[in-house]
Amino acid sequence: MSPKAPITQDVMTIPRKLPEGKVNLVGLTRDRLRETLIEHGTPEKQAKMRTGQIWQWIYQWGVRDFAEMTNLAKAYRTQLAEHFVIEIPEVVTRQVSEDGTRKYLVRIAGGHEVEVVYIPEDDRGTLCISSQVGCTLTCSFCHTGTQKLVRNLTAAEIVGQVMMARDDLDEWPVPGAPKDETRLLSNIVLMGMGEPLYNFENVRDAMKIAMDPEGISLSRRRITLSTSGVVPEIARTAQEIGCLLAISFHATTNEVRDVLVPINKRWNIEELLQALASYPKVSNSERITFEYVMLDGVNDSDEDAHRLIEHIKRHKIPAKINLIPFNEWPGAPYKRSSNNRIRAFANIIYQAGYASPIRKTRGEDIMAACGQLKSATERARKSRKQIEAEAGLDRG
Ligand code: SAH
Ligand code: SF4
Helix, strand or coil: CCCCCCCCCCCCCCCCCCHHHCEECCCCCHHHHHHHHHHCCCCHHHHHHHHHHHHHHHHHCCCCCHHHCCCCCHHHHHHHHHHEECCCCEEEEEEECCCCCEEEEEEEHHHEEEEEEEEECCCCEEEECCCEECCCCCCCCCCHHHCCCCEECCHHHHHHHHHHHHHHCCCCCCCCCCCCCCCCCCEEEECCCCCHHHCHHHHHHHHHHHHCCCCCCCCHHHEEEEECCCHHHHHHHHHHHCCEEEEECCCCCHHHHHHHCHHHHCCCHHHHHHHHHCHHHHHCCCCEEEEEEEECCCCCCHHHHHHHHHHHHHCCCCEEEEEEECCCCCCCCCCECCHHHHHHHHHHHHHCCCCCCECCCCCHHHCCCCCCCCCHHHCCCCCHHHHHHHHCCCCC
């Protein structure tokens, strides 16, 4: 293993063992779906057409029962039901915030749980989805980072979160009805639990399905992947997914970023910026979102704001800087910067010619805000002391 190889890959995706050995069709790429149908008796000559039909039933109409696939012969539907299931994660709890944000706790194979958050806004609705149960990384301000990685989600479990939300929002079209242009679920952000670039293939396959025009058909410009900075996977993300990219930047010196986002010890600020510089061109997207969590007295000085601009300018990265007021969680070793400080920081960035929106905190009353997600079953695994020690802080 080279010193720069990803830290993760000791935990493999565990394929779902289904009752009676049935195969879940959700999450398979079109090619895999076709092969799977052939393996289970669909004649090769028909396989392409059947793949298209079944695909549309699953992803365009939200059908889960083969009996409803009325353009397939009855005998064929029975045959499908003998071998396959169409299965998505099961909703355990659903909480609705005062501001309309919905937080779902969903259960996946093995009894693990992940959180999914739906954020309605005037002109869009964003679903924040998870890519792993827990996280291998230990960013010191992130609640998920206190939960060790349990496992990667499968592609079915990732795209299944989107299907689950469409169920809950009752947003599957009715056959024969015109297409709905104004969608409740119009955007996806991979900003829930986990580091998506440490589960690259499953995230890619799931997002390809979400973008497929004959299904959920979300534009790649409405999907944003957030990474803490897994440098070797950034070029692949541009080439193989082509979605928008957000980067958890959070600090302007390696000294501070080493503590806040420890993956920085592996790939430092300079290496990260170099990888980011080529992203917009390769992915044909406009700009990268720099996420910057505002931590009182840690990374929020005027000097930090100037250094941040300097980094971005030096590498000529088309960027928008999203300032995130720190969301507290039980035992968190940091405090949120004051509103005045956040505004002053935003102003310096704005004056330098970059958009610097301050992220509105949503769903805080139900612990659904950024960085507050953590499976209920895993909460309080670490003590406050442990977290503080790991964050390298001494707050007396
Ligand atoms: N692992 C990925 C995606 C999940 S985190 C990543 O790190 O980018 C999604 C965003 O929420 C990241 O920018 C993360 O830094 C931020 N975040 C984490 N904890 C937070 C907290 N307590 N308050 C505010 N933002 C937080
Ligand atoms: Fe993992 Fe992202 Fe949290 Fe860091 S910020 S611990 S990478 S989920």
